[in-house]
Amino acid sequence: MEKVKSMRNQEVSASSVDALYREADDWHVNTGGETIHAKRLPGRWRRLKWLMASVWLLYFLGPYLRWNGQQAVLFDIPNRQYHLFSATVLPQDFWMLSLLLLFFAILLAVVTALVGRAWCGFFCFQTVWTDVFTWIEQRLEGPPAARRKLDKAPMSLGKLRIKSIKHGIWIAIGFFTGFSFVAWFTDAFVLWQTFFFGQANGAAYATVALFTVGTYVLAGFLREQTCFWLCPYARIQGVMLDKSTLVPAYDEQRGEPRGRVRRDETGRTAGDCVDCNQCVAVCPTGVDIRQGQQEGCITCALCIDACDQVMDKVGRPRGLIRYASLDELEGRPTQTLMLRPRVWVYTGILGLALAGILYGLTSLAPLELKVLHERAPLYVLLSDGSIQNKYTLKVLNKTHEPISVRIGVSGHDRMTLVGADDPVQAEPGSVTPAMVFVKIPRRALAAQQQPIVFHAETRLPSGATAEAERESVFIGPDR
Template sequence: MIACRVEQGSVLKMVKSMSSPDVPPTAVDALYEEADRWQINTGGQTIHAKRIPGRWRTIKWLTASVWLIYLLGPYLRWEGRQAVLFDIPNRQYHLFSATVLPQDFWMLSLLLLFFAILLAVMTALVGRVWCGFFCFQTVWTDIFTWIEEKLEGPPPARRKLDQAPMSLDKLRIKSIKHALWILIGFLTGFSFVAWFTDAPTLWQTFFVGEANGTAYVTVALFAAGTYVLAGFLREQTCFWLCPYARIQGVMLDRTTIVPTYDEQRGEPRGRVKRGETEDHRTTGDCVDCNQCVAVCPTGIDIREGQQEGCITCALCLDACDQVMDKVGRPHGLIRYASLDELEGRPTKALLMRPRVWVYGAILFVAMAGIVYGFTALAPIELKALHERAPLFVLLSDGSIQNKYTLKILNKVPETLSVTISVSGRDDMTLVGAEKPVIAEPGGVTPTVVFVRIPRRSLVAEQQPVIFHAEAIRSSGARIETERESVFVGPRQ
């Protein structure tokens, strides 16, 4: 497999000439020599990676299956509706029995913080494991190349077919392949839209032209994006378009565990010689079979050191271990290891690394906030706004009256009949709440009420009162909430 070499040497030469006198020349020379051996495909040819079975290939398929949630999740039903529905037009976000409204969107910030720190933790500990096992670009590209192999054969056959002149047989194979790619792209876009509208209804309206125009545009963009990114750009997306590939390098350290070639054990490389015994070998364990390069989806040679193109998919580990089995040598020539381990330095235990404790603390705080937010979500919320002008009114019967505007937020997907009451004193009277308030789902329903207290009963200029809202859902479940306010009277 040939990859186009990036002119990194000229860049490093410039860095070398401009480097500080404090930097040892040997260090710059070593950096230059290492980067000069890197191979990065710049799109000059299509990489047809070899697919072989193995432990890490199996793990890769299992982790990729997480994306089945993305494809099948919109069809899960809960209490007669879609279990997870991001209803943007109505500003309601249903997560099973919980309904999150814009007022509760502070939890989204914590959720984004949690996943951002989680990604940083994963990178610091095991490198770009997200890229190799979970990233949608990697997973979709893997599916596309699997289809390509089933239709066109192994890598040599695919290269031969690409170079062959157009024929009816080639046109048939290519047409089927691209049709399946477009179908997967369509399902990707359709599944995305299904999270934002009722999925069964979308199937009924989409193909007869009755769906929202935004749905057609979104599906078209996702279908085209998936088709181009996973079908044609492939590893080029990781090299040049993904920002994570650019920043992950500064997130690694000497203790990060990544797929690594054991140079001390493998060098010098050489083929297995007939009649040569283990005690009289002149070469290392690497037989220079290039199988680690053949299976790499980005076309790099892991033996040349950790590189930008390595997505830590560990497929090279499967390839190398299989070759070691054939030549009767132990596994682990290419393995997950840290730089400290390869150089024989003492390695720190996971819990001894300060970075793990810092990241762990942030993850705990973010997750605790999210859990608290969801457990504290009330089906209804009540706000009590005290009238400011005037603060109170003296009635003809000698009682003091305060005016309040109550706002009832209904978070359940059904209309509620809400009963309002007040507590704080036995002799207070609530006026304006004789009938239940009809609260529509997902909206705020205001109502005006008055609280009266005999003047002779007032013992202070201000005293607390508590408003209660209570309703019964169609399922028979009782829901209630309360809000404390203040009753204002004349100075004593």
Template sequence: MSSRDRATEVEGLYAEAAQWHVNAGGETIHAKRLSGRWRTFKWLTASVWLVFFLGPYLRWDGRQAVLFDIPNRQYHLFGATVLPQDFWMLSLLLLFFAILLAVVTAVVGRAWCGYFCFQTVWTDVFTWIEERLEGPPAARRRLDQAPFATRLRARLPKHLLWLVIGWFTGFSFVAWFVDAPTLWRTFFTGEAGVAAYVTVALFTAGTYVLAGFLREQTCFWLCPYARIQGVMLDPTTLVPAYDTGRGEPRGRLRRGGEAAAGQGDCIDCNQCVAVCPTGVDIRQGQQEGCITCALCIDACDQVMDKVGKARGLIRYASLDELEGRPTRPLVLRPRVWLYGGILTLALAGIVYGLASLAALDLKVLHERAPLFVRLSDGSIQNRYTLKLLNKTPEPLAVEIRVSGPPGLEVSGLERPIQAAAGVVTPALVFVRVPESALAAEQQPVVFHAEARRGDGQRLDTARESVFIAPAP
């Protein structure tokens, strides 16, 4: 591309950006709510957040199925207990979701913002309550101009419901970190921890302000994702887009329902703007305020049905499609393959980590100074530090046995090791072997750990180490 062509393209981008409308908080957006397939899909995806509210009440083996027990540094995920020593899996989990966000954005734009983001979902619920109590957008705009006493009387029920939702949001968040039935019992009697009350208060205030008042301003000014989405999209990304070639020049229908000669399919009804929760005009192109919720598609399709024209004037489409360039299938896009490979590796690591979690973990550290000691009877002795990690919620009596070269003797393991629940218990062990039984400078030894839980379940693990002797 020549410098002149590049300058022309940049000028075109500036001209397009100059037509964008970004509400900087000077007015409250009262979006029109319409039914449609994308509105239905939006409600279905928002229902995923029911897990946030109901998940803490799911039980597993007599305890909360998912519990992030921070005071005891134990994280229970159904039958698995994850301790800080296993937190390498958390890094892979964060990587997985970060790359997943990137690949979804590259393929279908800001689908997270439009359908799953908690800010979007809570705002949608709050505005739904607002419409049910205060009426359609026109009635709410008139109420904005009413005297304070009138507004207070009309809006008090709405604000009370908002605060209840905010409180329940905070309470549900805390319930992931404290046993939920216990939290219900202690919260209203003043017996819950200070952290619980402070967290619920912060979530109540935060949800009330962000979803009730700031709304789309949170996306514009507080969320970094809207700022970086531009570098994550490309001409093949599918986003809600206005077909300029079909819609322009736009113009209203004449009396009798006829369009002027040469007029495009867009009748300039502004319904796409009226339903937009961030107040942008999709006809001005993809822009920062668009969260790709596709509600404008529902609005435009309904208008096209009424005027007898084909749907799809606003639709999910790529820039390549709108400009008539050849489009490539997803499987031929290098970015998708790259992101997919990273996702697969991260997911494989998480699955491996969860599959390899054991209720009893044993680490064996060989003493380095000195590596061995020759005793008065001529035998060779090595010293080891055992570290037993008991991941169960109960203390265990762990028996250790050692196998290795012939004549091996162990001291320090005369009694079972008492391993406390959820912590690492160290033990010092000495292993002696007659020098005549040592055929090499290094020989393997295996430490076996075995314990039984209160319910009779047998736990065992093993760890291989090395026995070091002087060179023959």
């Protein structure tokens, strides 16, 4: 019996594997058995792809932008300070990071709902770096046919020279990718002075090494396999699309049946698709768009450029492959994208998150004050008949310079503040504690608890005055 069960389990396992292979065949997924050498053609979508990818230049150049004598954007993790131009965000304001993450998550959802995987096709770092790597490969090794021939050729001095130059450039790009990442977390110019002399932090060397190897392997070798098997977005994007989403699509009703163009052809009976396979040749993931929307399609629209050029040559109208919705291709009424309910829901969440971020950035005060009332004991009866409360003040200096903060208190006419004669010296980007006492004559207390307000005031290096206040309570004996 156990043997029969084992045989059945093996049959089920084998059938599952066969089903996976059949699915891969149906979806035209390259499982890594061959290297994809995509053909590169000019066109409007290729130009747009390069334009969108150029946004990543900010990643490399951003750390060198200066503001008021220091790095404009610096995530100073050791000191728990995050400098954004003139604003300094401390851990106390980290709630804005949650809103920022929510904003980008919803932005990804709304873009996907409207135009599919535009992030993957035009902005994703894996796509952009792979595109740069393959561009270098083509410049050194030639077009796809020449690259395939070189890969299969035996090793020679010429092949070794070309391959060495290519891999050397790839490794250099990976190194500067990691170096630029570290530069966002430490002063970029200081990093250049310390990194190559062995004086940088050990974490900097480890991070650069990981980024160098990761970029080299992911963009140089795994390429589209990263999108297929490592990226979770490729798996979940299917539930984010619907029949009204615009994606690069093949117009099957117009293109089928396929047939090649003949020179002596007088009247064409086949569809507009001439079965040239140029749409497959230019696809960076190797999918055939004519098989419908697939997991491997990153909606880069390069197949549209290729098909439009062929249509121009054979004298047929463009748009056999175009950005279109499933409703449009099947002849159903199309819905205006911005009138869809979930787009409005996404947009509302985006607006709230963005409003919260802007409010947080604009309301960042250079000075904050917190007050902790002593609990043991709550109050002390002095020999002169006064009631005394003890408080611990925490002064947070959000500026880049040390400041002198004067402390005051209000809320009762006969109140005396003890221990605040000298200003509190608050260090930049840190919390400075100060202990003070408040006394009120017992006969002057009208209730067991008296609300009071502590005030903090300082003059900033710029000459402006910064103030902060915090409510607390003065506690006395039961009346």
